[in-house]
Amino acid sequence: MDEETRLIHAGHVDSLPASTVSPPIQRGSTVLLPNARALYDGTLGYGRGGLAAQFALMDALAELEGASGVQLFSSGLAAVTASLMAVLEAGDHILVVDSVYKPVRRFCDQVLRRFDVAVSYYDPALDADGLLALATPKTRLILLESPGSLSFEMQDVPAIATAARARGVLTLIDNTWAAGLLFKPLAHGVDISVQALTKYVCGHSDVFMGSAAASDPGLNAKLAAGVLDHGWAVSPDDAYQALRGLRTLSTRLARHGESGLTVARWLADQPQVLRVIHPALPDDPGHALWRRDFTGTCGLFSFLLQPGPDERVEAFLDALTLFGLGFSWGGFESLAINCDPQIRSRTIATRYDGPMIRLHVGLESPADLIVDLKAALAVYAA
Template identity: 55%
Template structure:
């Protein structure tokens, strides 16, 4: 293990991606905006063509601004060969899958996956001849081995699921995949490598929607795929072939957000757990789904594998959709919108049962997903309390 890997995660957050040849003596890597790169002479141009990823070549290949972010994200995943950047989290997912799958292959996709991931599997992958088979996120033991067949080339995890929050036995699944030469991928956006270093747990590709906790301020669309040797190169080649690139400004904002992600995640965790436990005691609440709470599917794996919790969870209420709508519309401190991981709190109605196919999702009532931001938890609890009171009347 290198000295870089030996450093604690908070130290890596501060120091990674800040090479002196990129920062030029200042704290943050500057914003290098570029399309055209000028070469000193034709010989230099021809050398660049031979080694386009070894330095400045063309704007689409990046500048030190993008490289600094990629380097920092790689440092958070000990064992990784490198990180590719993409225009969104979905773009990172789709590029990684295209890089490791070919027509005639089979993909195993967790049934709790993010809906746009499912849409890609059921759409473009199907069109190019890749079969997707959905599996139970809580698969364990011998049932993991039984998932694979001779056509399986990749298995995709999302742990916890971003709607239903099941925590998977990722190490066992990754171990079974590696034994068969199957590439394992995970959407690790909820935990980030700070709370769950996926590659250290045996996964081949760790994918993040950097839009969320990495950037942290709801103002950037960005994705990343960090991978082991042999797979990283495939993803990089696929991303370049698809013309993927991210702006220097977005990369800079994500690098800046990365430095404070550790303290933000702790604040998200503390507030979310306080609110989740308060919700458990409310008469209108039928069920709280938070990976750190006993009773949430896969909680034992969370206790074993994770070093902390994030700020996203869900709960179900007693009542109907009209009651759910009244509750959400009554909230003052919670915005209504997609995404999460920013400094602001959000509330969103969710209906996971409509997209599940391999397993049946049964909720005791209409569900609401909460993103707990950085507001005072007491204010958020008071806001929820007044909304519950109005809904119950």
């Protein structure tokens, strides 16, 4: 054969030379089938649905979620929107918590409404009876987030899931705050547990990915069909990074939670701080639910500054040196944002007595973070 042909066919790997701790990153759109019959007999025939790294990640996440199946998506937002598309039909109505992650609200308003799905936003303070009283015969699904990722309202998720199931209404929760570890939605009766793996699971602020998990095989089949029908796919390199992050999730999360509480308790004693909003603090309105249902906390919480003008809030943020100014969380680094522009976009008007700052407490020393916050609070007070 000519060299050009030999170079195309040389170096083919039929089987792996050895077993390693982590799965191989199998990069492949094309899958080579062993014989002509296998082309059409249901053998895995194409790489879009995942290969070694994606399957390993799906298995590990199913273990984490206590699920019978898990689907992967290219981002956390895609995991929420794709799950909705997988189970909703034209003419349906859904109830969405008003504290929902803002881009999900945009999807509901811009996309679902175009497909004749009606959307109502509900107050996160409603209990299960109050919430189900808003359901109509057309209500197909309730979308929860508990705690909310800016103002950390806790919901009685088990009670809502039970009441919804009794009415034949599906529940879907964005469980990113708990990272699949601190709260187990499926064990508490929720139908679909979604998380942005981008945050704590990946843990290094450099990968986008999302997952949707369900216990019911029929629901899993719907989620899987959605992936297949839309042609969604995640790369093996990203799946590998997510699986790598998952291995150290519990250790990192414990440290984030502990450091976050250290910083939160310190903030609560500062004169420039009106209130700390953290469900793991005993005086938080959501504390009893958090204590009952959660096994720990992550490093994301908010606090209210004493009332002051926007310029001083910006001066506070600009004075921070260890906290980056950024919208994400779950990585090893500390971050801060002001929340009020996002809170103003809610449907149900919520008044807070001072400007709201959200912190993500990273893996730095909490003592250093406190020094940084102290200096910035002095700027706020000046």
